[in-house]
Amino acid sequence: xxxxxxxxxxxxxxxxxxxxxxxxxxxxxxxxxxxxxxxxxxxxxxxxxxxxxxxxxxxxxxxxxxxxxxxxxxxxxxxxxxxxxxxxxxxxxxxxxxxxxxxxxxxxxxxxx
Amino acid sequence: xxxxxxxxxxxxxxxxxxxxxxxxxxxxxxxxxxxxxxxxxxxxxxxxxxxxxxxxxxxxxxxxxxxxxxxxxxxxxxxxxxxxxxxxxxxxxxxxxxxxxxxxxxxxxxxxx
Numbered sequence: 001x002x003x004x005x006x007x008x009x010x011x012x013x014x015x016x017x018x019x020x021x022x023x024x025x026x027x028x029x030x031x032x033x034x035x036x037x038x039x040x041x042x043x044x045x046x047x048x049x050x051x052x053x054x055x056x057x058x059x060x061x062x063x064x065x066x067x068x069x070x071x072x073x074x075x076x077x078x079x080x081x082x083x084x085x086x087x088x089x090x091x092x093x094x095x096x097x098x099x100x101x102x103x104x105x106x107x108x109x110x111x112x113x
Numbered sequence: 114x115x116x117x118x119x120x121x122x123x124x125x126x127x128x129x130x131x132x133x134x135x136x137x138x139x140x141x142x143x144x145x146x147x148x149x150x151x152x153x154x155x156x157x158x159x160x161x162x163x164x165x166x167x168x169x170x171x172x173x174x175x176x177x178x179x180x181x182x183x184x185x186x187x188x189x190x191x192x193x194x195x196x197x198x199x200x201x202x203x204x205x206x207x208x209x210x211x212x213x214x215x216x217x218x219x220x221x222x223x224x225x226x
Contacts, residue, residue, distance in 0.1 A: 031212050043117075043203055044217035051212060089156070098169045099144060099207065101215060103156040 002027045002094050006104035014112050019077040021107050023090035028068040031093040034101070035064050035075050038087045047088075048075070080111045115140065117206045117218035125224045131192040134221045138185050138206030144168075145187035146215070147179060150201040162187050163209050191223075199225045 003026045013019060023033075032051045036044040048057045048064040050073070056065040061078040073090055087108045091101040118137045126132050138145050146169075147159040158171040162181035179189045191198055201222050205215040 034214065036217070041201070041222070043119075043219040044205075046214055046216060049214045091156075093212075099146065099161050099163070099209070099215075100158045100169050100171070101146070101148075101156075101205070102158070105155050 002092070002097065002102055004090060004092055004102055004104035006088075006090060006107050008107060009105065010108040010110075012110040012112060013080055015080060015082060017080055017111075019075075019080050019084065019109060019111075021075040021077075021088050021090075021109070023073040023075070023104050025071050025073070025092055027094055028071065029095045030068070031095055033064075033066055033073055033093075034091050035062075035073075036089045036091060038089060038106070040087075044089065080109075082111050082113050085109055085111050117204060117216055119202075119204055119218040119221050121221060122219065123222045123224075125226060126194050127226055128194055128196060130194050131190065132194060132223060134189045134202055134204075134223075136187045136189070136204035136206075136218060138187070138204075139216055142206040142208055142216075143185055144207045144209040145181060145185065146205040146207075147187070147189050148203045148205065149173075150203060150220075151199075156203070159189065194225045196225050199223060 005024045035047045050066045063076040087106045089106045091103045120135045144163045146161040150156045161169040165181045176192045181187045201220045203220045207215045
């Protein structure tokens with residue numbers, strides 16, 4: 001069964017600290033992985049997309065890595081700001097599942113000023 | 114380029130009623146997927162439409178149905194509403210190629226009383 005786990009479920013850090021969010025998955029036969037951000041009651045904002053053949057992607061203060069051999073992806077957010085407070089979700093597109101994203105439960109992040 | 118739009122943004126319905134939600138994808142995108150988000154189950158895939166055909170389907174009862182029009186706009190219908198159908202319903206737009214990024218709309222918040 002293809003499963004995605006995000007630990008911890010919640011995280012609180014002081015402003016300026018680097019954030020490290022983890023995502024683990026059970027099946028390495030993926031098309032790609034997307035990291036999303038969700039503000040309370042809102043839709044999902046796509047942050048980064050990593051194709052199966054890639055090891056990492058970077059956008060500004062964000063860096064996401066993908067290690068299929070260990071079944072892990074990590075999202076790094078450098079120098080966190082209060083505006084980074086949100087829930088972060090990883091989602092996988094598996095080869096056997098077509099265009100269907102399977103989501104982790106998310107990590108709720110609070111950056112304290 | 115306009116993003117994904119969903120209407121209405123909020124709905125309150127009574128048990129037993131039916132409801133129709135609408136999603137307009139990004140211009141040029143041919144795939145629309147629907148997801149249900151609840152606090153208990155997280156984000157779950159409902160179905161995907163591509164070029165007016167249902168291409169993929171999740172594990173939801175037949176009360177949940179959808180369709181797509183020739184302009185790629187999609188509607189989702191839920192009949193005989195139950196209290197457990199209260200959720201945030203999100204649609205995602207993509208080109209249809211499975212390795213391409215998916216973009217989400219702001220969601221429709223459905224409350225069933």
